[in-house]
Amino acid sequence: MRELIRSQGFASIPDLRSALDVSESTIRRDLDALVAEGEAQRTHGGVFYTGGGASLQLFENRRAGDWDSKRQVAKAAARLIDNHDTLLLDGGSTTYELARQLVGRPLQIVTNSLPVANLFAASDQADLVLLGGYVHSRTAVSLGPYANQMLATLNVQKAFLSIAGVDARGYYNSNLLLVETERAMMGCADQTIVVADSSKFGKSSLARLCTLDQVHTVVTDEHLNGLWRERLTSAGVELVTPGDESDATEPECET
Template sequence: MKVAKRREAMLKAVLSGTSDVSALCEHFGMSEATVRRDLRALADERRILRTYGGAAPSVGTHEPEESLDIRRESFRAQKEAIARAAVLHIKDGDTIFLDGGTTTAALARYLVARRDVHVVTNNLLAVGILAPSEVRVTLVGGDVRPSSLSTLGPLAEVALSRVSFDKAFLGADGVVAGRGLCEASAEQAWLKECVIRQAANVFVLVTSHKLDHASQQHWTPLERHWTLITDAAPNAPELVTFALRNEITIDTAA
């Protein structure tokens, strides 16, 4: 394996929770000296943090958030495909939660003709789509986040503690197998954790470029079974770390 590819694989392993030198040696079948050299190189690039006996994700590295206008226009075909796959999981009589974001808003467009579905959401884009329809919609109140047109904060958290869901459909800035969902703010990450606690089934809707992508600093752990719905092809390399984990079901929209 070429050095660059090997280090990319090691970075993904660290982001997925395999951070001890001895565990990395066993996982990759490499010598301790080679593993330590690769970890040192990744740390020099500020992609990870070196720790005693291993490494950890670099919590100081994050990407600037894209504007809502850019996110609305980017990966539109992929988001539509994900939405079409996600709506097949929604049955008449379900109470569902739609998270903030443009992919979950795409899912809302596939619900406008439904009647026997109750949608609870903090997504103002989804509310605008569903309000004229016959779908029952409950808006979770709270502080409005302009960059995503969603609500969050203490009022939203209290409201979520008073309702449960058959299915929750979550978006994310990135998703890493074994670690969870990454978000730009602690409030966003905590709100998703509140939703997960109240849901019988959890679905994560992300385009393939977000897989194994730790783009932000704040994390929502996924410590239960969940379903990943993505546009990646079934045999895509970026799905490998997800496919190896028993607690994840993968539904590809490709």
């Protein structure tokens, strides 16, 4: 089943039942297992492939525990998104995990990430805009003046950005061109939302993106310590964690 969904990108329940000659209950049980592993995303009409392949090889040095934390952050971030929103997703591992949560939902997606774009390419629910420019081979994201010029012509409701670190002076990433492009992303967004697990806090990197108060929302895991919670709140930043999900309703995919 995994190979069938991977090769097609999307498959309906009747198609899977016919191709595999098994019962619908067996199909649904196996799909639940694929979803739990992050290999697929269910919709009302069937299932999209979201895992494995070359896209994940870019992040293969991440430990399983790291991915569990990123997945929880991504699920919390996904609850901030309404169907038909216009979004910008950069190319970090946490935004990639967020993209996996969003496959199958009706959205407009702008991204500079080839792995993120690949997730949405097979979806008839998403309008996809891929930014051009110089492609950084290690991360498979487009950067530089051409990407920045394109961003200057766009407007999105929410930009979701990954970071390498955050300290009292602000948010950081490790590549100068990436930071320039992320600033252009912030400039075309109504809201800037940083997604980062708690291990990134108290760290810096080569290039400072912006100060703490220039970001509207930070989505992180529940292990963030009290000092950082207070620091973000004092800067006027909305803090979202997986524990906030109890009062939220999850938007549904559309057929």
